[in-house]
Amino acid sequence: MEFALSDEQQAIAKAVRDLMEGEIAPRAAEIDEGEKFPAWVRELFQRYDLFAAMLPREYGGIDGSLLTQCVVMEGVARVCASSSMVLGNQSLGATPLVLAGSEEQKRRWLPAFATGEKLASFGLTEPNAGSDVKGLSTRAVRSEGGWIVNGRKCFITHANVADLVVVFAKVHEGGGDQITAFLVETDRSGYEVDKIEHKMGLRGSTTCSFVLEDVWVPEENMLGRVGEGFPILVDSLNKGRISVAAQSTGIALGALEASARYCKERTQFGQPLARMPAVQQIVADMVTAVDAARCLTWAAAYKYDTHAPDMVRYSGMAKLFASDAAMKVTTDAVQIMGGYGYMAEYPVERMMRDAKIFQIFEGTNQVQRLTVAREFFASL
Amino acid sequence: MNIVVCVKQVVDTEAEKRLDPTSWRLDRTVENILNPYDEYAVEEAVRLKEAHGGEITVLCMGPEEAAAAVRKALAMGADRAVMVTDPALAGSDTQGTAHALAEALKPLEFDITLFGIMSTDAQTGQVPAAVAALLDLPLLSALNKVEIRDGALSVHRQTDQGYVAYECPLPAVLSVAKGINEPRYPSLKGIMAAKKKPMEVKDAAALSLVPGRIGGSGAKTRVLATSNPQPRAPGVRVEDQGDGAEKILDFLLKEKLV
Ligand SMILES: Cc1cc2nc3c(=O)[nH]c(=O)nc-3n(C[C@H](O)[C@H](O)[C@H](O)COP(=O)(O)OP(=O)(O)OC[C@H]3O[C@@H](n4cnc5c(N)ncnc54)[C@H](O)[C@@H]3O)c2cc1C
Numbered sequence: 001m002e003f004a005l006s007d008e009q010q011a012i013a014k015a016v017r018d019l020m021e022g023e024i025a026p027r028a029a030e031i032d033e034g035e036k037f038p039a040w041v042r043e044l045f046q047r048y049d050l051f052a053a054m055l056p057r058e059y060g061g062i063d064g065s066l067l068t069q070c071v072v073m074e075g076v077a078r079v080c081a082s083s084s085m086v087l088g089n090q091s092l093g094a095t096p097l098v099l100a101g102s103e104e105q106k107r108r109w110l111p112a113f114a115t116g117e118k119l120a121s122f123g124l125t126e127p128n129a130g131s132d133v134k135g136l137s138t139r140a141v142r143s144e145g146g147w148i149v150n151g152r153k154c155f156i157t158h159a160n161v162a163d164l165v166v167v168f169a170k171v172h173e174g175g176g177d178q179i180t181a182f183l184v185e186t187d188r189s190g191y192e193v194d195k196i197e198h199k200m201g202l203r204g205s206t207t208c209s210f211v212l213e214d215v216w217v218p219e220e221n222m223l224g225r226v227g228e229g230f231p232i233l234v235d236s237l238n239k240g241r242i243s244v245a246a247q248s249t250g251i252a253l254g255a256l257e258a259s260a261r262y263c264k265e266r267t268q269f270g271q272p273l274a275r276m277p278a279v280q281q282i283v284a285d286m287v288t289a290v291d292a293a294r295c296l297t298w299a300a301a302y303k304y305d306t307h308a309p310d311m312v313r314y315s316g317m318a319k320l321f322a323s324d325a326a327m328k329v330t331t332d333a334v335q336i337m338g339g340y341g342y343m344a345e346y347p348v349e350r351m352m353r354d355a356k357i358f359q360i361f362e363g364t365n366q367v368q369r370l371t372v373a374r375e376f377f378a379s380l
Numbered sequence: 381m382n383i384v385v386c387v388k389q390v391v392d393t394e395a396e397k398r399l400d401p402t403s404w405r406l407d408r409t410v411e412n413i414l415n416p417y418d419e420y421a422v423e424e425a426v427r428l429k430e431a432h433g434g435e436i437t438v439l440c441m442g443p444e445e446a447a448a449a450v451r452k453a454l455a456m457g458a459d460r461a462v463m464v465t466d467p468a469l470a471g472s473d474t475q476g477t478a479h480a481l482a483e484a485l486k487p488l489e490f491d492i493t494l495f496g497i498m499s500t501d502a503q504t505g506q507v508p509a510a511v512a513a514l515l516d517l518p519l520l521s522a523l524n525k526v527e528i529r530d531g532a533l534s535v536h537r538q539t540d541q542g543y544v545a546y547e548c549p550l551p552a553v554l555s556v557a558k559g560i561n562e563p564r565y566p567s568l569k570g571i572m573a574a575k576k577k578p579m580e581v582k583d584a585a586a587l588s589l590v591p592g593r594i595g596g597s598g599a600k601t602r603v604l605a606t607s608n609p610q611p612r613a614p615g616v617r618v619e620d621q622g623d624g625a626e627k628i629l630d631f632l633l634k635e636k637l638v
Pocket residue numbers: 121122123124125129130131132154155156157158199202207357360361362363364365366367370
């Protein structure tokens with residue numbers, strides 16, 4: 001397995017690091033406290049083509065490789081997890097179109113997603129359909145020249161700023177309910193965001209509920225065919241989880257670097273914390289976890305880019321391992337910094353709060369373990 | 381307006397620097413970057429090109445790995461690159477470096493050759509002047525404003541008290557000061573485009589460099605000894621008894637910092 005970074009990917013990693021250190025790091029705490037979608041971060045990412053790393057080259061993307069996307073996501077999340085959602089959610093919202101869109105649908109939306117001029121969201125979760133996605137109750141029925149959609153979605157990232165939401169709904173046809181994907185422009189009448197959540201972490205990324213009340217969309221807004229919604233969402237999330245793993249690695253790396261640097265400077269009992277064996281033991285485990293998470297994530301991205309048959313298992317493993325690592329590493333980062341780690345003056349308490357969600361969304365880590373075991377047994 | 385920007389790769393300013401105890405050369409096996417002062421020169425060149433058109437060539441003397449620094453300059457907006465690399469050049473002092481750069485500049489058609497004010501590693505700031513002397517061109521150094529007016533240069537040279545305004549015909553050699561502009565980050569598309577931009581590689585023979593002027597053996601300077609800097613003296617402490625601001629201002633005036 002080979003996934004060494006090319007010269008360009010290395011240069012991209014460096015450019016993202018410099019951009020994040022220079023422009024975002026000084027304001028990351030403010031982004032967290034603001035509890036708003038950071039519009040200026042979007043503009044910054046537009047200016048430096050970061051959105052383009054989320055999309056295929058044919059539609060204005062950089063190189064269309066998931067490995068490149070992972071390099072960018074890690075570098076952004078290392079400094080600010082909320083900012084990484086500006087890109088991560090764009091990828092998740094655009095991927096159903098990339099995978100299943102008609103040429104016309106792709107031409108209409110993907111180039112604008114690649115510049116960041118338009119934003120996408122992924123509308124799957126409902127109050128009664130979380131892990132159990134097949135339990136969704138949003139409905140679409142045929143109506144002249146198109147479809148009328150009714151339902152309620154919750155926990156949808158950036159639904160308040162998105163131009164387009166990919167909505168998964170049930171269509172009753174052929175004697176049963178068939179999950180089907182629709183492209184819903186957010187300026188259609190009947191689409192209304194009615195709640196923005198207050199959260200533990202990732203507070204610079206808005207998490208929204210919206211209602212769909214008799215929203216009419218034309219026939220050409222159906223993505224794929226009736227009944228293809230489930231494979232579309234599964235395939236999209238298989239990709240999304242690898243990107244989530246890269247974000248998790250980035251958060252862990254940020255916390256590792258911040259806390260280890262602190263330990264070199266903080267002196268107790270006449271010596272820097274970094275010289276104390278008890279602290280060294282913890283830091284050794286942290287750095288090991290970060291590098292292992294990155295290796296697994298890049299391996300999964302490589303599997304995705306090369307269409308390897310065991311990609312799905314790798315996607316699940318990378319997501320669960322990297323996000324568990326992020327939770328553990330950020331918690332340890334707070335621990336080795338003592339009371340200072342707990343204070344908002346230092347970034348690690350924010351990183352610890354931000355890390356938690358990565359064990360939950362895009363399929364909880366419990367559900368990932370089910371997938372990994374199932375895929376592995378099936379391969380024997 | 382054709383511009384050549386001379387750039388150097390240096391050890392990351394944040395990395396811990398070490399000297400080889402026998403050769404006294406800087407250990408360059410750590411993280412290397414485009415000399416931060418050169419970023420101002422690249423940015424200034426890109427701005428001049430945006431305003432007046434023309435082509436920007438990046439010129440770099442250094443080991444092969446320095447190509448990464450050159451590519452960053454290309455990603456920021458330069459059009460093509462000339463890389464001068466040869467094991468015989470290792471250990472060159474400022475005069476040797478200037479000789480190599482001047483010979484590489486001769487076949488290039490340019491209106492301006494731009495430098496950063498110095499490199500962050502050796503910090504001599506001599507190379508721009510030496511190159512100008514070798515090419516018999518005017519030198520304007522430490523500039524914090526560069527404009528083209530009626531086909532000639534109109535520049536500000538930074539001084540301790542303010543600036544001196546100069547006018548100068550083209551072609552000329554310029555070095556720009558830190559803070560003349562805010563260097564852009566390379567965009568991702570700029571990075572991808574840099575890959576396709578031409579990079580010409582030349583060695584000492586191709587430039588007919590004089591062997592006695594380059595490399596460690598050709599160096600006219602020799603490092604005899606090195607020592608670590610003295611730990612800094614403690615700062616001045618100002619107790620505020622209602623006149624704190626005044627005391628600080630007095631101090632700053634005395635040190636010529638304002
Ligand atoms: C900040 C945030 C952003 C989000 N963004 C989006 C978005 O953009 N788009 C979108 O569609 N959704 C989004 N979500 C929703 C997210 O994907 C779901 O919250 C997640 O899938 C879990 O669903 P749930 O919250 O209903 O939990 P539940 O499914 O109720 O799970 C509760 C617990 O039960 C466990 N559990 C459930 N079923 C099983 C099982 N079969 N075996 C073992 N354990 C099980 C889970 O692991 C979990 O621990 C977001 C959520 C958050 C918090």
